[in-house]
Amino acid sequence: MALEDSEDNLQDPTPIVGSATDIARVGGLKPPHERTADEEPDIVDWDRLAASERFRNLLKAKRRFIVPAMIFFIVYYFALPVLIGYARPFMETKVLGPVNLAYLFALSQFFMAWIIAGLYVRAAARFDRMAAETIAKSEGKVLSSLNSQP
Numbered sequence: 001m002a003l004e005d006s007e008d009n010l011q012d013p014t015p016i017v018g019s020a021t022d023i024a025r026v027g028g029l030k031p032p033h034e035r036t037a038d039e040e041p042d043i044v045d046w047d048r049l050a051a052s053e054r055f056r057n058l059l060k061a062k063r064r065f066i067v068p069a070m071i072f073f074i075v076y077y078f079a080l081p082v083l084i085g086y087a088r089p090f091m092e093t094k095v096l097g098p099v100n101l102a103y104l105f106a107l108s109q110f111f112m113a114w115i116i117a118g119l120y121v122r123a124a125a126r127f128d129r130m131a132a133e134t135i136a137k138s139e140g141k142v143l144s145s146l147n148s149q150p
Contacts, residue, residue: 077109
């Protein structure tokens with residue numbers, strides 16, 4: 001028997017590693033978590049949705065929260081080095097034993113970051129509700145227009 005005819009040469013020389021998810025699908029539908037926006041089988045017109053008044057209101061609401069929160073945090077963060085540089089006697093004021101205002105201000109930045117993060121979590125829940133309502137209203141309009149077609 002010739003070497004090229006043996007069954008050992010017909011086997012795939014690629015080692016078997018990983019799991020079934022490491023293998024690219026040849027055909028059929030992809031699972032939802034692997035699809036791109038163009039491959040989704042939904043009927044939402046995303047361009048029309050992005051141009052809608054509800055979507056613009058959602059973006060405005062997000063901007064009204066994010067921009068002031070970001071500006072406040074940046075000013076608060078850079079206030080410490082500025083105050084230490086330009087108001088050193090004030091920042092050296094002892095509060096409790098060897099602890100001065102500069103140490104308290106530095107410690108307060110951790111708490112401020114947590115407070116802003118907590119406020120954002122609350123606001124993000126509102127943004128998520130607004131987004132879900134926007135998509136639901138858009139789908140309702142699309143469905144009603146599809147049902148009214150002859």
